[in-house]
Amino acid sequence: MxxxxxxxxxxxxxxxxxxxxxxxxxxxxxxxxxxxxxxxxxxxxxxxxxxxxxxxxxxxxxFPTLDQSVDSLTYRLDKLKDVPSPGKVSSSLNLSVVDEVPSQEELEERLRKLKEKDVSDSPVEKLPDSGKVRNLIEQLTAEAKIDLAAGITEQEMNICAQRGEDELPWCCVCNRNAQLRCVDCDGDLFCQSCYR
Structure with a gap:
């Protein structure tokens, strides 16, 4: 233990x-x-x-020790009585102030000003210049014409891009250089020895 x-x-x-x-x-x-x-x-x-x-x-x-005299205790108690409690101070201040209720017209005027401020302060999206838009459209159509003149269609471009990104030039089994593509295997690449 x-x-x-x-x-x-x-x-x-x-x-x-x-x-x-x-x-x-x-x-x-x-x-x-x-x-x-x-x-x-x-x-x-x-x-x-x-x-x-x-x-x-x-x-x-x-055997408790008395370290404070009676005079110091009475002085502290008197001082404590002179301090007003926080609840009384705040309520007396609130009672002395009289609030005036605004009229219906004043309230409507305030509301109208607030609504106008919100509309004017909200950020407005700036639309691009029509000249910039026109130049961008012309550039894109020129690029499309060049591709059509070369005989490349959009589908061929997409297929080439996908193959280039997705495929790696090695066998999916042994990581040697790939030589064959299996059509039945979703187009996976294989080397000669792994394809058998």
């Missing part, structure tokens, strides 16, 4: 000792506090820190 405080196993250097206050087992290094108590016929006994601390606190509670 290990020490209750440090958890070490008991050896020749760490002997087993029992706290007389709580009857828990400690090693000799953890059980180092001495105290006297009426419980032990005023004999000096070895106890753990927890029992030592409770014995010292019990001693302090039996």
């Amino acid at each position: 290990p020490c209750f405080q440090c958890g070490r196993d008991f050896t020749l250097l760490h002997r087993e000792a029992v706290c007389k206050g709580c009857n828990k087992i400690f090693c000799s290094k953890c059980l180092k506090y001495k105290t006297t108590s009426q419980k032990f016929n005023n004999k000096v006994v070895m106890v753990c820190f927890k029992c030592y601390d409770s014995a010292m606190n019990l001693f302090d509670s039996l």
Whole structure:
């Protein structure tokens, strides 16, 4: 069984000792506090820190020390009575101010001004100039004409782009250079030895 405080196993250097206050087992290094108590016929006994601390606190509670005089206590109580509570201060301030209720026309005027402000403050998206749009359309149509003159259709361009991005030039089994494409295998690439 290990020490209750440090958890070490008991050896020749760490002997087993029992706290007389709580009857828990400690090693000799953890059980180092001495105290006297009426419980032990005023004999000096070895106890753990927890029992030592409770014995010292019990001693302090039996003999409290008065460090403040009566005059200082009355002065502090009088000073405390003079301080107004926060609830009373805020309510008295609120009662002294009388709010005027605005008329219906004033409310409508405020609402109208707010609506106008919101509309004018909202960011308006700027549309690109018609000249820029026209130039962009002309550029795209010129590129399309060049592709058509070369005999390349859009489908062929898409297929070439996909093959270039998706395919790698090696076998999908052994990573050697691919030489064959299997139509039944979704177009996978194979070398001669793996295709057999």
